[in-house]
Amino acid sequence: xxxxxxxxxxxxxxxxxxxxxxxxxxxxxxxxxxxxxxxxxxxxxxxxxxxxxxxxxxxxxxxxxxxxxxxxxxxxxxxxxxxxxxxxxxxxxxxxxxxxxxxxxxxxxxxxxxxxxxxxxxxxxxxxxxxxxxxxxxxxxxxxxxxxxxxxxxxxx
Amino acid sequence: xxxxxxxxxxxxxxxxxxxxxxxxxxxxxxxxxxxxxxxxxxxxxxxxxxxxxxxxxxxxxxxxxxxxxxxxxxxxxxxxxxxxxxxxxxxxxxxxxxxxxxxxxxxxxxxxxxxxxxxxxxxxxxxxxxxxxxxxxxxxxxxxxxxxxxxxxxxxxxxxxxxxxxxxxxxxxxxxxxxxxxxxxxxxxxxxxxxxxxxxxxxxxxxxxxxxxxxxxxxxxxxxxxxxxxxxxxxxxxxxxxxxxxxxxxxxxxxxxxxxxxxxxxxxxxxxxxxxxxxxxxxxxxxxxxxxxxxxxxxxxxxxxxxxxxxxxxxxxxxxxxxxxxxxxxxxxxxxxxxxxxxxxxxxxxxxxxxxxxxxxxxxxxxxxxxxxxxxxxxxxxxxxxxxxxxxxxxxxxxxxxxxxxxxxxxxxxxxxxxxxxxxxxxxxxxxxxxxxxxxxxxxxxxxxxxxxxxxxxxxxxxxxxxxxxxxxxxxxxxxxxxxxxxxxxxxxxxxxxxxxxxxxxxxxxxxxxxxxxxxxxxxxx
Numbered sequence: 001x002x003x004x005x006x007x008x009x010x011x012x013x014x015x016x017x018x019x020x021x022x023x024x025x026x027x028x029x030x031x032x033x034x035x036x037x038x039x040x041x042x043x044x045x046x047x048x049x050x051x052x053x054x055x056x057x058x059x060x061x062x063x064x065x066x067x068x069x070x071x072x073x074x075x076x077x078x079x080x081x082x083x084x085x086x087x088x089x090x091x092x093x094x095x096x097x098x099x100x101x102x103x104x105x106x107x108x109x110x111x112x113x114x115x116x117x118x119x120x121x122x123x124x125x126x127x128x129x130x131x132x133x134x135x136x137x138x139x140x141x142x143x144x145x146x147x148x149x150x151x152x153x154x155x156x157x
Numbered sequence: 158x159x160x161x162x163x164x165x166x167x168x169x170x171x172x173x174x175x176x177x178x179x180x181x182x183x184x185x186x187x188x189x190x191x192x193x194x195x196x197x198x199x200x201x202x203x204x205x206x207x208x209x210x211x212x213x214x215x216x217x218x219x220x221x222x223x224x225x226x227x228x229x230x231x232x233x234x235x236x237x238x239x240x241x242x243x244x245x246x247x248x249x250x251x252x253x254x255x256x257x258x259x260x261x262x263x264x265x266x267x268x269x270x271x272x273x274x275x276x277x278x279x280x281x282x283x284x285x286x287x288x289x290x291x292x293x294x295x296x297x298x299x300x301x302x303x304x305x306x307x308x309x310x311x312x313x314x315x316x317x318x319x320x321x322x323x324x325x326x327x328x329x330x331x332x333x334x335x336x337x338x339x340x341x342x343x344x345x346x347x348x349x350x351x352x353x354x355x356x357x358x359x360x361x362x363x364x365x366x367x368x369x370x371x372x373x374x375x376x377x378x379x380x381x382x383x384x385x386x387x388x389x390x391x392x393x394x395x396x397x398x399x400x401x402x403x404x405x406x407x408x409x410x411x412x413x414x415x416x417x418x419x420x421x422x423x424x425x426x427x428x429x430x431x432x433x434x435x436x437x438x439x440x441x442x443x444x445x446x447x448x449x450x451x452x453x454x455x456x457x458x459x460x461x462x463x464x465x466x467x468x469x470x471x472x473x474x475x476x477x478x479x480x481x482x483x484x485x486x487x488x489x490x491x492x493x494x495x496x497x498x499x500x501x502x503x504x505x506x507x508x509x510x511x512x513x514x515x516x517x518x519x520x521x522x523x524x525x526x527x528x529x530x531x532x533x534x535x536x537x538x539x540x541x542x543x544x545x546x547x548x549x550x551x552x553x554x555x556x557x558x559x560x561x562x563x564x565x566x567x568x569x570x571x572x573x574x575x576x577x578x579x580x581x582x583x584x585x586x587x588x589x590x591x592x593x594x595x596x597x598x599x600x601x602x603x604x605x606x607x608x609x610x611x612x613x614x615x616x617x618x619x620x621x622x623x624x625x626x627x628x629x630x631x632x633x634x635x636x637x638x639x640x641x642x643x644x645x646x647x648x649x650x651x652x653x654x655x656x657x658x659x660x661x662x663x664x665x666x667x668x669x670x671x672x673x674x675x676x677x678x679x680x681x682x683x
Binding site: 023024025026027028030031058061062065066067068069084085086087088089090121122123124125126127128129130132134137139140141142 | 168205347387391426429430442443446463504505580582583601602
């Protein structure tokens with residue numbers, strides 16, 4: 001069972017109307033859409049353009065500019081490993097290699113069974129307890145091989 | 158009597174098990190029949206001790222850390238919940254009175270005075286610890302006098318650029334009234350090695366709310382936005398709780414604390430674009446557009462958010478304001494050196510024994526921070542390089558450790574203090590790899606508007622691969638230097654413009670990692 005609702009035009013229009021009174025509503029709307037559907041479906045783009053009186057190119061441009069907005073559903077679990085400097089100084093690259101090896105995918109991809117998406121993140125602000133990670137929105141610090149293996153086990157369920 | 162036990166809710170503490178420890182303590186207290194109230198405070202910033210559990214006895218707070226769930230049983234056995242003197246609680250994790258800890262005692266906490274002490278989302282706690290004193294004073298004087306006070310304090314933008322905050326405010330103050338003006342807080346703290354914004358937003362969110370409210374009154378702005386990076390979900394929760402409480406108590410809304418001033422505040426989430434930490438890119442993003450950098454002028458102070466006059470300040474700049482108003486500009490300006498006035502919340506991170514937040518007056522040397530306060534590397538190997546100021550900051554070798562923490566002193570050594578993140582690397586670091594990463598990061602995060610950044614970063618990344626493969630090293634390093642020159646002088650913003658700092662500093666101070674002969678020690682100390 002997916003944690004997300006299936007795509008619905010009606011639901012999208014509802015989300016738009018909830019946010020339309022805001023100044024500069026597009027970003028909050030895109031966040032809400034991703035929160036609801038797990039990604040920003042292609043079908044949402046012309047709809048948003050119509051509702052917000054923008055061109056499709058403008059909406060497409062915004063969706064594709066930001067790393068956070070997904071064009072397709074992620075795996076059941078999302079494991080983000082920080083690869084920024086503070087984590088590098090504590091050997092995060094070895095952990096990335098280990099995770100890639102265990103999952104059989106390169107960073108930025110989802111396992112074939114759709115269980116785990118492995119992504120890089122550039123700084124979680126946990127730089128004094130590095131290396132850090134985030135699994136399904138939960139932060140993890142002082143990562144080592146053992147803790148990483150635990151996370152991978154958790155994610156592969 | 159109910160015993161107060163403190164377990165931080167700060168993300169750095171949660172990341173190392175604070176939630177689980179809090180739950181275990183609550184369960185143990187229930188089992189022991191002890192009356193215990195667990196306060197989820199902010200972090201004290203002694204991050205190597207997290208989760209740091211504190212108990213309050215006779216007006217003093219005693220710390221234990223780092224506590225894991227497995228330690229809870231032995232802590233309870235040692236007498237954590239019992240009424241006897243704390244000196245009798247013998248436990249290997251005991252650190253004594255936290256206020257007496259040298260790491261805490263050596264600091265000058267003006268901005269972070271409450272962080273770690275109070276319950277971050279309790280307005281009562283905030284008020285009981287001198288909260289809203291700055292606003293009180295701001296409401297008692299004229300807006301122009303508020304601006305003047307901030308100008309006199311010498312406060313400079315804590316985001317990295319170091320531009321005088323008072324001048325920004327005055328520019329917006331002087332634009333005609335009767336139009337919508339905005340206060341925007343840049344909480345897109347993307348630099349690796351920095352976490353002060355996150356800590357203060359999670360540990361004392363009312364402070365930011367108060368700072369922005371004062372800014373609004375000073376310049377005549379009735380609306381404010383906090384643009385928060387999406388990597389900080391815990392800060393989002395704390396800020397929204399604080400904003401709701403402030404609204405309910407009349408500290409936000411149509412009449413601030415019963416005055417004629419109105420101020421509304423909203424948190425907006427970013428979406429993972431590093432470049433949105435650049436102020437004009439951030440404004441574009443707030444407007445719902447791609448985060449493309451704007452050419453300046455016009456300045457945001459004249460034409461900012463939605464083309465209206467806008468004060469855009471970093472979290473720490475706005476958080477310094479309540480103290481400046483409450484205690485006066487002089488009290489703040491008395492700290493510091495040269496043109497760097499006041500205190501800086503310095504973040505010690507990376508491969509360091511005692512990583513954490515260390516707020517102190519400007520002027521402390523890099524060596525003191527790394528060796529003395531930070532305790533050297535966690536790995537125990539010698540320090541090789543220290544990157545100050547995030548991914549766009551220079552790598553400094555030990556030879557430059559005498560450099561005092563000051564905007565101008567760092568600039569004189571071809572570096573920057575930026576947002577005051579200090580990341581320590583031990584001798585296993587390969588500086589050519591770090592230089593390559595600087596280009597790679599810039600190529601991933603470039604907004605793409607200007608050519609030097611968009612193309613230069615990519616070419617630099619590719620060229621570094623050749624250098625690292627030992628391919629035609631001398632010629633390729635000449636290309637690197639040339640690219641850096643173009644990016645530094647030709648880029649629209651600091652992303653492309655400052656990427657040469659880490660690259661060139663790595664090449665200058667650690668040439669041997671690039672296949673160039675090592676510099677003589679005497680020359681390196683120059």
